[in-house]
Amino acid sequence: MPEEETVAKTKIKYKGGFDLGDAYDVLHDLFVTMGYTVEEKKYKETVKKDKGEKDLQITWECDKNVDDFTKFMININFFIIGFKKGWADAEISFKSALRTDYEGRWETNPFLKFLKGVYKKYLYKSVYDEWKTQVRDEMYQIKTELESYLRVEKLAR
Numbered sequence: 001m002p003e004e005e006t007v008a009k010t011k012i013k014y015k016g017g018f019d020l021g022d023a024y025d026v027l028h029d030l031f032v033t034m035g036y037t038v039e040e041k042k043y044k045e046t047v048k049k050d051k052g053e054k055d056l057q058i059t060w061e062c063d064k065n066v067d068d069f070t071k072f073m074i075n076i077n078f079f080i081i082g083f084k085k086g087w088a089d090a091e092i093s094f095k096s097a098l099r100t101d102y103e104g105r106w107e108t109n110p111f112l113k114f115l116k117g118v119y120k121k122y123l124y125k126s127v128y129d130e131w132k133t134q135v136r137d138e139m140y141q142i143k144t145e146l147e148s149y150l151r152v153e154k155l156a157r
Contacts, residue, residue: 002100008140014091031062034138040059054083062076072130
């Protein structure tokens with residue numbers, strides 16, 4: 001069974017104007033360039049007809065296989081409140097994690113399960129620690145790129 005360890009969490013709070021479609025494109029392109037697969041797991045839109053606004057909740061799960069045993073995971077949750085004509089309050093949260101034995105190969109029998117524990121504890125530890133640093137750094141790089149996009153977008157309006 002795959003195991004997942006959260007490495008880091010962070011968020012952006014933003015109030016102002018932005019083009020949601022462009023923000024989507026910026027993030028999606030960045031993930032793809034970095035070798036991630038992006039899957040939109042949730043898109044919920046609540047329309048407030050009386051105010052002409054909508055609230056959005058969007059969840060992305062992005063992953064990248066880094067070897068036969070480990071996968072990088074970066075999840076993003078967008079909470080956008082009062083979106084109207086390109087203006088809104090937004091909170092975008094990021095979570096990075098490592099998923100090991102993502103194909104469940106080491107769970108097929110008790111001996112392999114035992115070997116998995118030995119492998120993770122003694123042979124794979126230094127590599128695993130490097131992967132933790134890398135996935136955390138990639139998450140912060142993506143966050144920084146989005147913050148830069150939002151600042152530029154704010155200045156352009």
